[in-house]
Amino acid sequence: MQSEIVIVGGGAGGLELACKLGRKLGPSKVMLVDSRLYHIWKPSLHEVAAGTLDIHQEGLSYQMLAHDNGFTFVYGPMTALDAAQHRLTVGAVRASDGEDVLHERKISYSSLVIAVGSTANYFGVPGAREHTISLNVTEDAERFRLRLLRLMAIAEQAREERRSDATDVTAPLDVVIIGGGATGVELAAELREASGVYATYGFSRLQVERDVRITLLEGAPRVLAPLPERVSSAALKLLNERGIAVVTDCRVTKIEPHAVTDNEGNVYPANLCVWAAGIRAPEFLGTLGLPTNKGGQIEVDARLAVPGVPDVYALGDCAACIDGSGKPVPPRAQAAHQQADYLLKGFVRRAAGKAAFEKPYAYKDYGSLVSLGKTTSVGNLMGSLRGSSWFVEGMMARLMYTSLHLMHHQAVLGSVRTGLLALARFLIRRTTPLVKLH
Incomplete structure (x- = not known):
């Protein structure tokens, strides 16, 4: 197998790059490799975990997107790279019974873009990997949701047996979220809102603030x-x-399995524990022979190219990119989107026989929005006048947050299909439960 441009990783940046390049250059020149069959916008995983978003409705098939946008999709994980020969290896895909569905494959490329995102960084904390759930991929979010449902059913049964003793203040369900960044804050708010909805769907004996106790632990002062x-x-x-x-x-x-301990000796009961305290690049990147930093990110220059490795680029969370001011580009969806557009312009210019990547990549911070449930958000918007910033909150901020998701869909589906999809989901929400119950 071979392709002129191979993109590994179908996250926000990688998929947008594949779709936009595919529409311009065609499937014979653009290939996307991913270890999963469908795409979900990673910032919405906290909604999947809380049950307010159904992955089976939200997920977009890579095969469908490849057909509609004019690129080739290859299913499987990248396992090795021979940069000297311009060739990468895609590992076998196995069914649950261990039988190979797809065998190992070799892919030759002219240009390679690595956009495999990030995974949890446990910082060596004992028990973190074994006893927490990190929202890295959709399977993690679904595992959290199913465990939450099971624990709520147990809590409901406990209240039934006690006949809702008003003097019993013990929380049947303790959820501890470690990390007060965007993921932790959004998950905490979404869980509180969702737990109230769950109470109306058969968990009638639960009083959410009393019986579903949510604790958010953050190492920073705020x-x-x-x-x-x-x-x-x-x-x-x-x-x-x-x-x-x-x-x-x-x-x-x-x-531990049912408790979290801090440096002051405080112990927090935890029936369900989420790790959202940091990220790092996937560990397999360290086996590819590419230069990486302490966080496992691939080092790139001002044009997102890997130094000393011809025709290999990296973008998004897995890339250690330094902007024009000398500061690391933050691991945000907006950065991956901007980097995808930068590489898009360069590859299109190269295909037209022009000089590619004449100007270095420059990150622009447009601000940040944090979802705090279905009705409100908070954030800051960056202006162009001397770095001014505007604070936004409430419904206006929520509408802006929702528009970011729609903009991503517009990039991979087009305007008409994104509009129809938004309308369809609006109508579906009127005929289905507000949370996923199965």
Whole structure:
């Protein structure tokens, strides 16, 4: 197998690059490789975990997208790279019974783009890998959702047996979220909102703030530490109003099957524990012979090319990119989107016989929005006048947050299909439960 441009990783940046290049150059020149068959926008995984978003309705088939956008899709994980020969290896795909569905394959390329995203960084905390769930992929979010449903059923049964003793303040279900960044804050807010909805679908004996106790632990002095203090304060206020306990300056030192311990010796009961305290690049990148930093990210230059390795590029969370000011580009969806557009222009210019990548990549921060449920969000928008910033919250911020998801769909589906999809989901929500119950 061979292709002029091979993109490994169908996340936000990789898929947008494949779709836009495919529409311009065609399937004979553009190939996407991914270890899964369908795509979901990673910032929405907290909604999948809470059950407010159905993965079977949200997921987009790579094979469908390849057909509609004019690129070739190859199913399987990248396992090796021979940069000298311009060839990569895609591993075998096996069924649940161990039988090979697809055998190992070799793919030759003229240009390779690695966009495999990120995974959880446990920082060596004992028990973190074994006793927590990290929202890295859809399977993680579904595992969390199913365990949450099971624990709520157990909690409901416990309340039934106690006949809702008003004097019993013990929480039948303790959820601990480690990490007060965007993922942790969004998950906490979504869980509180979803738990109230679950209570109307058969968990009638549960009082959500009493019986579903949510604790958010953050090592920094405040939640959403990278964002302006006003955004952090607004988010904290909304979390507190919803009965979510927030503990800052908290360093987790040990995680056990049903408890989390911090450096002060405090113990937090945990029936369900989520790790959202940091990310790193996938470990397999360190086996490819490419230069990487301490976080496992592939080092790239100002044009997103890997130094010393001809015709290999990297974008998104897995790339250690330094912007024009000398600062690392943050691991955000907007950065992956911008980098995909930068590489798109360069590859199109090259295909037209022009000089590619004349100007270095420059990251532009347009601000950040954090979802705090289906009705509100908070965030800051960056302006062009001397780096000015505007604070936004409430329904307006929520509409802006929703528009980011629609913009991503527009990039891979087109305007008409994105509009129809949004309308279809609006109608489906009127005929289905507000949370996924099975």
